[in-house]
Amino acid sequence: MERSLNLFWISRTMRSRRTALVLLAALALLLAARTVLPPKLWSPLLFAVLGGLLVSLSFCTLAQIKTAAQPPDSLFVARHRLGCWGSPLLHLALLILIVAGTLMALTETWGRTVLVEGETFTDRRVEYLAFHQGPWATFRPFRVKFRLERVNVAYRSTGEVQDFETTITLLDREEPARQVVIAGGHPLACQGIMVYRHLFGYAPIVRFSPASPTAEPSPTASRPALVILDTVGDLGEGERYEGSFTEPSSGRKVSLRFLPDYDQPTSRNLSAQPRQPALLVRVEGGEGSPGATFRGVVPLHSTLTLAGLTVNFLDYRRWASFTVVASRGKGLLFLGFALALCGAGLLYLFNPRKALEQEGGQR
């Protein structure tokens, strides 16, 4: 008896509009908190509120569908009856959207990879810079290989980066190779997997060798190194290309910064457009001065000797990072969108309560 009373109370509470209102307000507050507080604080609460909202929405939607499906009485003309479906549809849409969002998060496979011009992506997990999967996701190998051919960058008149796109070659074993452009807003859709272009940057090809002719070069020292420099900042907002690594022959830390348009007389980088590329090299520690930092600029196809190290800037290439995403629930999401629009539209265009008031009747 007591148990059935509890169940009745839970059902009544979750169906109540007051509960729905409290949950909506709580969700709004938590979302606001989310933008300023660390995830540990708001995450459990947010999921609890979303869960509560899901249950409340389910009860409300069922109750509303039941009411809307009741046969009309004499005062309720068909035109106004349509309005009764606005609210149930909107609530159902929200329910579907929450379910779709959850499903997508649970089944999502997400990875980010970097390719230098000329490199091929073969979809092994090791090739991702970052990778995560939802608990219900199964890793599906991307059977089509692709090679990054070119990174095409568009610049503004001021020399800032405006946009970029990547030209890739799809290397399918079953089909002839074909070139595809992946641009902003134009991802590659292939076998249920979407590939988005993310960022681009520069990868200078540099050879390091000891400056002293008597020094013994290590086997790795004189080999040209391709150094992928990170893009610091967003496109078009004073982006920089930087990176640091340990130089193998001496074990010293070397930092590199790509200067696309370096003007030697003024010692300034003029724009983001690679007209006169140069590398700003910083070496920590030198022969006889372990705590010191040495800096110098080496233009393309030139050599610089810095703190007992010869740096030869041989060439450079562009790299692009790609986001690879696969998830389920897209169809459900679009169904939710469509129902939300239909529901909100019906709710707005047909107001049955007002119609009743105008007709002077009551349901």
Next chain:
Amino acid sequence: MDSSLLRTELLLHWIAVGFYALSAVLFFVAFVFGKQRLLRPAFALALAGLAFHTGALGLRWLAAGRVPSYGRYETFSSLVWVAVAVFALLRIVRPELEVLGALVMPVAFLVIGFAVMASPELQATPRSFATYWLVIHVLFAKLTFGTMLLGTGLAWLGVGRARRLSQPRATNVAASGWDRLPSAATLDELSYRFIGLGFLALAVMLISGSIWANAAWGSYWGWEPVETWSLIAWLVYGVYLHLRRTYGWRGQRAAWVALAGFALFLFALWGLGSVFENQHSRYFE
């Protein structure tokens, strides 16, 4: 864009600013001092401003080959255009609401003033902007601004009208703009209709933005500050609609919730850029 076209567009913009300023002054005087005869010329000036403004934005759209909503200059100018156009339509359908111009036109003047102080240089946009989803997203964002401005304004006019009626008045005092307004109940109902339309427009804005974000960045929802705060505003409007439909909230109580929703929407639109780093910043700066 050739420089002569840019000059013409700028000139049209400034003429519109002039008309809006005059219209705002006349509406204000008409409302506060009860000079009813000024309402008609004030509205005529607003319409003239709107005509020049339409020309300016039309030229810009034509020259740029995209919806003029990139950067502060275009974003805020088009925002004002929609707000004034919605007001003009409302005035044509409901002439008794002409006095609402005392609220809309000063806001329009201030916002377009803020817009034209920015650089009018035409900016090239990334390829991800070449999509209909962006046009839908941007147009509905502006429609949300226009309808929510009017909805919130009407709600508070209704509150003011009700207060005015409840106060005893000397018989020799000239009738002010308050006395020309429809009843408080009518204003309240109209406010509800506008906020309902704004709720729908905000939903379309969020959905189209989400679809566009997925095409551009591979995620329908990125918890970016502007989208999060727009969703918060939408939730608050959802609370408002529930309170009205279920609990019958009217008058001042409903007006406060409407104002909270509008403040949140404005914060998402303008305030967030100065507080949080976000993807939308570059479109408003």
